[in-house]
Amino acid sequence: MIKLHDIRYCRVGVSNLEDATRFATDILGLDIARRDGGAVYFKSDDRDHTLVYFEGDPRDHVVAFEAGSPEEIEQAAAQLERAGMPVRYGSDAERDARRVRAMIAFREPSGTQIELVFRPGHSGRRYHGRRDAGITGFSHVGLCTTDSRRDEQFWTRMCSAQVSDWIGEAPLLRIDEVHHKIALFPTTRSGIQHINHQVEGIDDLMRSWYFLRERGVRIVFGPGRHPTSGARFLYFEGPDGLVYEYSTGVRSITAADVEAGYRPRQFPFDPTGFCMWGSKPDIPEFRS
Numbered sequence: 001m002i003k004l005h006d007i008r009y010c011r012v013g014v015s016n017l018e019d020a021t022r023f024a025t026d027i028l029g030l031d032i033a034r035r036d037g038g039a040v041y042f043k044s045d046d047r048d049h050t051l052v053y054f055e056g057d058p059r060d061h062v063v064a065f066e067a068g069s070p071e072e073i074e075q076a077a078a079q080l081e082r083a084g085m086p087v088r089y090g091s092d093a094e095r096d097a098r099r100v101r102a103m104i105a106f107r108e109p110s111g112t113q114i115e116l117v118f119r120p121g122h123s124g125r126r127y128h129g130r131r132d133a134g135i136t137g138f139s140h141v142g143l144c145t146t147d148s149r150r151d152e153q154f155w156t157r158m159c160s161a162q163v164s165d166w167i168g169e170a171p172l173l174r175i176d177e178v179h180h181k182i183a184l185f186p187t188t189r190s191g192i193q194h195i196n197h198q199v200e201g202i203d204d205l206m207r208s209w210y211f212l213r214e215r216g217v218r219i220v221f222g223p224g225r226h227p228t229s230g231a232r233f234l235y236f237e238g239p240d241g242l243v244y245e246y247s248t249g250v251r252s253i254t255a256a257d258v259e260a261g262y263r264p265r266q267f268p269f270d271p272t273g274f275c276m277w278g279s280k281p282d283i284p285e286f287r288s
């Protein structure tokens, strides 16, 4: 089984790197870690970086997870190749650019590129966004799936994820105690469906709601509260139409909760399963 210790970073192609960089800093509230080889590396917490924009195809997305040792990376490569999933080892230049000691890349069953990395860099510099959005860190991704049952099997049988809840056929998957770090949303494409950053509290969420609207950023869902994770949320559109989410108050599912009988729940894939307050999404993958 491929043990996923944590989600680490997203790499996203953008059609205009400078416009996208202005969005990341002035609107989303991230901090620039560095510019390197036609890409911009952004910080959202103590990690070296958690988001990378590079000038390229906006459908070109990568999501990275942390492995616990070089041996775990070797075992993952062997397991993936035995399953007929081609694996590529990162070059020296790729490892250096990502500040990781080891790296493999493969495509998960719906086609999104996944990187598994070892000893990713930790920043000696505190995160401090140019805009105080109250961000406490990058937390999860919504991933597109062209076959949710197949991909749920991949993430929970070949990898170490566990289902926390389902919304229709969309599994919300945890890899640690946080309710989910991956959510799979049925659609016809591959790639990242949305990128989530946690914020400190509901005041940060509501301040951003006013801030984003005043700057003409399209709000596509919320403010609302998910019945699944209990998180209060706000979804909005970023460069090339990629959806971003601020949320706060996501629940944990501890070993004690599981011991006490926590089991995944089946929520309806309709607005009552998406939001407890009555917000309705204007997001293609969330249309019931």
Ligand SMILES: CC(C)C(=O)/C=C/C(C(=O)O)=C(/O)C(=O)O
Pocket: 141, 142, 167, 170, 172, 183, 196, 226, 227, 228, 229, 230, 231, 233, 245, 247, 250, 273, 274, 275, 281, 286
């Ligand atoms: C609108 C989607 C289907 C939804 O409800 C997602 C749930 C959650 C959550 O429970 O926090 C997410 O954050 C998510 O999947 O991104």
Ligand SMILES: [Fe+2]
Pocket: 140, 141, 142, 183, 194, 196, 245
């Ligand atoms: Fe989310």
